[in-house]
Amino acid sequence: xxxxxxxxGLVACSGKFAAWIxxxxxxxxxxxxxxxxxxxxxxxxxxRFGGASFWLSVHQRLDTWWTALRxxxxxxxxxxxxxxxxxPSMQQQYGHVLPSLHxxxxxxxxxxxxxxxxxxxxxxxxxxxxxxxxxxxxxxxxSLLAIAFMSAMQTVVSHPRIxxxxxxxxxxxxxxxxxxxxxxx
Numbered sequence: 001x002x003x004x005x006x007x008x009g010l011v012a013c014s015g016k017f018a019a020w021i022x023x024x025x026x027x028x029x030x031x032x033x034x035x036x037x038x039x040x041x042x043x044x045x046x047x048r049f050g051g052a053s054f055w056l057s058v059h060q061r062l063d064t065w066w067t068a069l070r071x072x073x074x075x076x077x078x079x080x081x082x083x084x085x086x087x088p089s090m091q092q093q094y095g096h097v098l099p100s101l102h103x104x105x106x107x108x109x110x111x112x113x114x115x116x117x118x119x120x121x122x123x124x125x126x127x128x129x130x131x132x133x134x135x136x137x138x139x140x141x142x143s144l145l146a147i148a149f150m151s152a153m154q155t156v157v158s159h160p161r162i163x164x165x166x167x168x169x170x171x172x173x174x175x176x177x178x179x180x181x182x183x184x185x
Contacts, residue, residue: 020045025149061102074093078112081111087101102153102155104154105152128145137180
């Protein structure tokens with residue numbers, strides 16, 4: 001429990017709204033009875049620290065996301081590709097967007113196509129549905145799902161360090177799940 005205070009302190013120092021959302025999701029998944037406290041506190045923090053710039057950012061992202069979603073209609077099955085020129089090519093054809101798409105899920109749809117987004121969503125749904133039997137499995141599941149929620153608003157997993165952390169947590173969750181299945185058998 002004391003380590004969670006250190007993590008919350010790091011979230012507070014980051015000053016990022018997505019980090020607060022990730023922390024809120026992780027807390028709700030590990031301690032569901034705290035949801036009545038976490039949700040209002042998260043909203044207050046967002047309004048307090050976000051202010052007018054937060055709402056401007058939301059408006060800009062919605063414009064960017066709408067443009068990118070329209071662009072996925074051109075290549076819905078395979079996307080625009082994962083090359084460095086995929087997003088600039090999309091911008092030339094469909095209009096200006098922010099310098100980045102600011103959403104890993106949207107980036108996955110634009111670059112990899114909708115089947116890849118659906119497959120990723122189904123895999124995360126399977127992780128969410130799997131009952132946790134150990135503390136470590138609960139922690140890794142909460143972390144994976146928190147990062148998935150954060151990825152809806154930020155390019156979180158696109159950063160190599162976070163992507164590597166996701167791979168480690170996914171492997172850890174998988175090992176915990178396999179041990180659980182062996183114990184049940």
